[in-house]
Amino acid sequence: xxxxxxxxxxxxVIAFVxxxxxxxxxxxxxxxxxxxxxxxxxxxxxxxxxxxxxxxxKLLEQVPFMTYFSNSVFVSVVSVLLTLITTSxxxxxxxxxxxxxxxxxxxxxxxxxxxxxKLGIVPLxxxxxxxxxxxxxxxxxxxxxxxxxxxxxxxxxxxFRTIPRELEEAARMDGAGDxxxxxxxxLPLMRPALGTVMIINFIQSWNDFFFPLIFITDExxxxxxxxxxxxxxxxxxxxxxxxxxxxxxxLPMIVLFFIASKQFMEGLTAGAVK
Amino acid sequence: xxxxxxxxxxxxxxxxxxxxxGIHLFPIPALAIYGLFIVYPQLAALTxxxxxxxxxxxxxxxxxxxxxxxxxxxPFSGYFWNSxxxxxxxxxxxxxxxxxxxxxxxxxxxxxxxxxxxxxIAYFLPRLLSVIVVGFLWKLILNPNYGALNVIFxxxxxxxxxxxxxxxxxxxxxxxxxxxxxxxxxxxxxxFLAGFQAIPRDLLExxxxxxxxxxxxxxxxxxxxxxxxxxxxxxxxFIQSFEAFELVYAMQGSQGEPYxxxxxxxxxxxxxxxxxxxxxxxxxxxxxALAVLLFLFISVITAFYLRYxxxxxxxx
Numbered sequence: 001x002x003x004x005x006x007x008x009x010x011x012x013v014i015a016f017v018x019x020x021x022x023x024x025x026x027x028x029x030x031x032x033x034x035x036x037x038x039x040x041x042x043x044x045x046x047x048x049x050x051x052x053x054x055x056x057x058k059l060l061e062q063v064p065f066m067t068y069f070s071n072s073v074f075v076s077v078v079s080v081l082l083t084l085i086t087t088s089x090x091x092x093x094x095x096x097x098x099x100x101x102x103x104x105x106x107x108x109x110x111x112x113x114x115x116x117x118k119l120g121i122v123p124l125x126x127x128x129x130x131x132x133x134x135x136x137x138x139x140x141x142x143x144x145x146x147x148x149x150x151x152x153x154x155x156x157x158x159x160f161r162t163i164p165r166e167l168e169e170a171a172r173m174d175g176a177g178d179x180x181x182x183x184x185x186x187l188p189l190m191r192p193a194l195g196t197v198m199i200i201n202f203i204q205s206w207n208d209f210f211f212p213l214i215f216i217t218d219e220x221x222x223x224x225x226x227x228x229x230x231x232x233x234x235x236x237x238x239x240x241x242x243x244x245x246x247x248x249x250x251l252p253m254i255v256l257f258f259i260a261s262k263q264f265m266e267g268l269t270a271g272a273v274k
Numbered sequence: 275x276x277x278x279x280x281x282x283x284x285x286x287x288x289x290x291x292x293x294x295x296g297i298h299l300f301p302i303p304a305l306a307i308y309g310l311f312i313v314y315p316q317l318a319a320l321t322x323x324x325x326x327x328x329x330x331x332x333x334x335x336x337x338x339x340x341x342x343x344x345x346x347x348x349p350f351s352g353y354f355w356n357s358x359x360x361x362x363x364x365x366x367x368x369x370x371x372x373x374x375x376x377x378x379x380x381x382x383x384x385x386x387x388x389x390x391x392x393x394x395i396a397y398f399l400p401r402l403l404s405v406i407v408v409g410f411l412w413k414l415i416l417n418p419n420y421g422a423l424n425v426i427f428x429x430x431x432x433x434x435x436x437x438x439x440x441x442x443x444x445x446x447x448x449x450x451x452x453x454x455x456x457x458x459x460x461x462x463x464x465x466f467l468a469g470f471q472a473i474p475r476d477l478l479e480x481x482x483x484x485x486x487x488x489x490x491x492x493x494x495x496x497x498x499x500x501x502x503x504x505x506x507x508x509x510x511x512f513i514q515s516f517e518a519f520e521l522v523y524a525m526q527g528s529q530g531e532p533y534x535x536x537x538x539x540x541x542x543x544x545x546x547x548x549x550x551x552x553x554x555x556x557x558x559x560x561x562x563a564l565a566v567l568l569f570l571f572i573s574v575i576t577a578f579y580l581r582y583x584x585x586x587x588x589x590x
Contacts, residue, residue, distance in 0.1 A: 142307065
């Protein structure tokens, strides 16, 4: 579509204004994390006088950030793996076989996208308590695996259906079983879809703070987002440390994003556009 | 000939059958985890809502009394309608500000402006932060004494805009909703951009040859073709704004400060389920009733909307 020439400058102005609004708070967060609290209070917008690591050092003294960090990594990685394994198996079954109940099963899984899962939190809390999983990272791993299932199955089933059956038939002739076919023949062709599922679920489990807010009270079992709540609860006057905490908790995700920004943006919208 | 083939085919059949049996194990792990942690809690909440609860202990069956109390007993009925109104506003503002802006920005990027990739990344970046980080960061920015926003207003000579945005009941809710728009803008841009890019080029060229241009082109040709992505964003925004919890909790606590001015249904639900931290006792029965109502409300409206839009699209 051709655009009239005089519109172009307006387009750039609008695009730039909103890009600044999107970026500035994040830049401010990162810059402020290098300033001592006094400097933030006196000159909130100025660049830091010097890029000292003082605030980060203080932050690590105040809260067990490295523990939060390793908990977050453990929970995210294990739940993403579990989601990948369980949903590849289920999606393969739904896409490749035509039992009469497959439609129903697919529908039930998809319904999960409309269920407000957080509203089932009271029975969930009692369930976790009975399973002895409160204050255990496994409560989070199981929840993130479960909440990741509906969208992952939607994406993977759609992708499985695009892969030609002939490849499988050939492997079947050679006597390969279902599991072997899935693992050796189909999954290697699924890399883009598996990547999408990985990214969506990783962001979800890394950033969530609702479930640990309910299930975890032990300081040493907290993930980064709830860890931030302890920090803000106890050191609310030390803005230098607060900004350092916010920056440190966002940095891993931002770094990953810049490594694979295309996959991130395509991945997160893939589920919705389908 | 036939006798020679006979054993072979039965053997194959048996082999096939054995394989078929193993395949049924494939969906079991997903079904088990999904059933236990997603489906069961919803059904359990439904049964909980018919019982009287003393703390975490289930009492006697009381039918629909919890539902009745939610609407007739103060302070619950007051909280309920107050929160419901806030959720409606949440949805409306997000639709207009976040999705409206996103539509415009997606349209601009679609015009092949230079630096399109940079703009996409810039809008999207906030989406990577945890909602709790978003809430805390903006709480610092909106701080009346040391926050960056008031300093910026001051620098531009807008002294009358300097105020305690989160402390004033008139502006607190709007401030939170706008922060949510800041968070969600980039995602909406990407959805709309994908919608624009899915419009067939030759269709646009044909329309151009017929003399369509500018706004007319956007309204008559592109808008109908954008309906699928508009529909997706509407549904997602609807569900998300009626479940709004994290941002309010992070910025204004479980009471929806100041004076419940930022209360939402999910925050009210949280108070009922776990107590407000200010000595309110928990009310699991009422909380479960609220959860069931909210679930019904969200799913019924979403289903009707999708149905209506599908019909409309067939008509076009």
